[in-house]
Amino acid sequence: MLDFPVIDKEIAGIAPDFRAISILVDANGAKKGMIDPHILQRACDYVSSGGPEWGDAHLASWGEAYSRFGAKPNRTPSSAQALKKRVEKDGRLPSINPLVDLYNAVSLRFAVPVGGENFDAYVGKPRLSIADGTEAFDTVMNGEAIVENPAKGEVIWRDDIGVTCRRWNWRQGTRTRLETVRGRMWFILESLATMPEEALEEAGDMLVSGLRELAPGCDVYRQKIVVG
Template identity: 80%
Template sequence: MDFPVIDTDIKKIAPDFRAISILVDAKDAPRGKISNDFLGEACDFVRTGGPQWADAHLASWAEVYTRFGAKPNRTPCSAQALKKRVEKDGRLPSINPLVDLYNAVSLRFAVPVGGENFDAYVGRPRLSVAAGTEAFDTVANGDAIVEHPSTGEVVWRDDIGVTCRRWNWRQGTRTRLDSIGGRMWFILESLATMPEEALEEAANMLVSGLQQLAPGCEVYRQKLVVA
């Protein structure tokens, strides 16, 4: 299986960046379910304080965002955005078991987690610094549109365009993962202020949930660091 590429320019922005990539092949797997309220439990955990490294880790992500020109108060990393919603509303609304699962992992471990439809990718996922001309498929006011990232913005992309803007802020529509099936790709992204063993625990929780939702699925897991 092809795993993601991290461009060398990322080291200048976040030399302590590390991630776990999880590729799941569920095309022949039956549909299962998770019986416990994992999303509600994760929300409750955040409301009682969350993991002890949460504030430091999310502050580190805010600092990284400023290094490539983003404004983290306006466009926070995905983990910070979820945390703010829970602190404001108490709970997150359920979307579907798959999205609920990786949102729960993100909340419980204060770590950005992305889920993508790997079958929609053209070439390998790549974390890179944008030139500003790349296409990003999204929706505005209910209409499909194409945007372009800012020059110097950190993005995930494939061979034909951007799949996630501002590192892990907003996913595009072309590779969005809405349901279980086919090949699914997940990325858990951390910085040094998150304990390495906690990142492993987060990945274990995600894999365990995926194996319940798609019994018998094949899982390919790899740790990524900047070179």
């Protein structure tokens, strides 16, 4: 059994219906594989054709959750909403690498925020908590590495030394960014009640299947997370 991530009790006051799937992948010793090179474009096409029937309601629920902790979802949308907007504008997303393409495809197909992290860069356990405003967030601005602080009261993912993702799932930090299939990788699929529970499980299945194709022989540990 995994004993992470940690969800602070204050999160229940913002999203009492929050639930997620946590997936830890150990690719040490795994072979090098590949996935369908068209997986991302097919997900984009699915969004362009309308996406899941509950998708808009689920993304709207994330906007409401953002508003409860003071974020402005139209300016800083959830990661899933941001991906959808890009597809609606351009009809596609540029390929980054097979790993990122995989979890972006899952996010688009299921209208669900999906985060991918380099777990070997973590210090302590991932924690979903409320910022006090002093935490360090490593990011890049105008091509330069900088350190920001979240707003007080902002929902953040963090570890023992700083923020790993701001505004719940809006922007990842650079310190734990996942760029290649190697070592230990951690993924989190985050949902609210407007996403059917079986759809969340299907999203997790799609991600795990793709990860096993990318890293044959990897070890996968999956855990269901609920708030409270």
